[in-house]
Amino acid sequence: MTATRFPKLHDPASRGFASDNYSGAHPEVLEALAIANGGHQAAYGEDAYTARLERVMRELLGETAQTFPVFNGTGANVIALQAMVPRWGAVICASTAHINVDENGAPERIAGVKLLTVPSEDGKLTPELIDREAWGWGDVHRAQPLAVSLSQTTELGTRYSVDEIAAIVDHAHGLGMKVHLDGSRLANATAALDVPASSFTGDLGIDTLSFGGTKNGLVFGECVVAFDPESAGSLAYLRKTDLQLASKMRFVSAQFLAVLEDGLWLRSAAHANRMAARLRAAVEGLDGVVLTRETEANSVFAILPEGVADRLREHFAFYDWDAARREVRWVCSFDTTEADVDAFAGALAAELTR
Numbered sequence: 297m298t299a300t301r302f303p304k305l306h307d308p309a310s311r312g313f314a315s316d317n318y319s320g321a322h323p324e325v326l327e328a329l330a331i332a333n334g335g336h337q338a339a340y341g342e343d344a345y346t347a348r349l350e351r352v353m354r355e356l357l358g359e360t361a362q363t364f365p366v367f368n369g370t371g372a373n374v375i376a377l378q379a380m381v382p383r384w385g386a387v388i389c390a391s392t393a394h395i396n397v398d399e400n401g402a403p404e405r406i407a408g409v410k411l412l413t414v415p416s417e418d419g420k421l422t423p424e425l426i427d428r429e430a431w432g433w434g435d436v437h438r439a440q441p442l443a444v445s446l447s448q449t450t451e452l453g454t455r456y457s458v459d460e461i462a463a464i465v466d467h468a469h470g471l472g473m474k475v476h477l478d479g480s481r482l483a484n485a486t487a488a489l490d491v492p493a494s495s496f497t498g499d500l501g502i503d504t505l506s507f508g509g510t511k512n513g514l515v516f517g518e519c520v521v522a523f524d525p526e527s528a529g530s531l532a533y534l535r536k537t538d539l540q541l542a543s544k545m546r547f548v549s550a551q552f553l554a555v556l557e558d559g560l561w562l563r564s565a566a567h568a569n570r571m572a573a574r575l576r577a578a579v580e581g582l583d584g585v586v587l588t589r590e591t592e593a594n595s596v597f598a599i600l601p602e603g604v605a606d607r608l609r610e611h612f613a614f615y616d617w618d619a620a621r622r623e624v625r626w627v628c629s630f631d632t633t634e635a636d637v638d639a640f641a642g643a644l645a646a647e648l649t650r
Contacts, residue, residue: 311632319631321514329547344546345553353521372518372520374406375520378538386440387410387412389421394478394480419447419451419452420454443476443503447480449484452597455489455593481565488592502523504522513560515551571636575640576591584601
């Protein structure tokens with residue numbers, strides 16, 4: 297293979313803070329893909345790598361965990377909810393939840409479940425917030441509230457404590473509802489809490505979990521983990537129905553093995569969290585910068601003066617979060633360096649003094 301046949305179409309030195317989806321793959325993940333590539337292996341999850349991943353996930357999350365690798369996060373969330381909730385059911389979530397804001401209606405269109413949203417200033421649910429929509433059982437005119445979906449970490453960069461999740465699970469189960477955890481950034485939450493991932497998932501009675509990989513160094517791939525046998529029984533069929541069954545699944549599973557077996561997933565996430573803390577410390581004293589959210593994982597949210605964000609985006613990619621009030625979001629990744637953070641903070645300081 298020559299550089300002429302496969303030219304680089306981007307500048308590898310380009311850095312930004314738009315999303316941890318922007319980063320490349322971790323070198324150890326690419327190495328794992330190359331190793332998994334030799335010879336033939338059975339398709340559709342009947343391979344040695346997927347079998348090993350099942351064992352590794354049980355060691356990580358508990359013996360009741362059943363793991364179903366899929367292509368992407370929206371697919372993971374859709375089939376996890378579909379496995380828990382019938383067509384007449386509804387899922388309570390925060391209004392800022394990814395399933396509500398960023399999945400183009402897929403949970404409702406594909407899974408066929410209604411989302412019942414509640415406002416939350418920090419992106420987190422509480423038993424009291426859940427109770428705003430947890431009513432109407434037996435009323436044929438109302439979609440039946442049968443599940444709750446949490447994000448850990450949340451879309452606003454905040455994280456639940458173990459006790460907070462325990463209270464929600466107990467409350468939801470007491471009302472006859474199941475609980476789904478959207479863990480696209482589960483690694484960042486686990487690293488920040490410094491507790492085993494099982495302590496706030498399977499051990500607490502979470503029914504289904506979307507276990508993120510792409511935002512933490514994988515090329516592609518997420519996993520749906522079912523702790524509830526009833527949900528697990530339908531996931532194999534739903535994964536195929538919802539176009540999430542990989543024929544060459546070994547390449548999804550091998551990536552997860554590369555990050556899980558020696559703790560790389562937590563080291564990478566902890567590094568991203570540290571870079572976000574460094575970024576926050578570098579900008580919080582700058583005149584004109586108003587930090588709007590707690591930095592509890594790998595995201596920083598801030599309001600900037602008029603025009604500053606657009607000028608800064610000429611050199612660094614990042615998104616508006618709430619354009620109406622000039623709030624932006626900066627996300628750090630496993631490959632964000634101290635030099636990246638310092639360069640960005642320096643550029644921001646320069647723009648603020650123009």
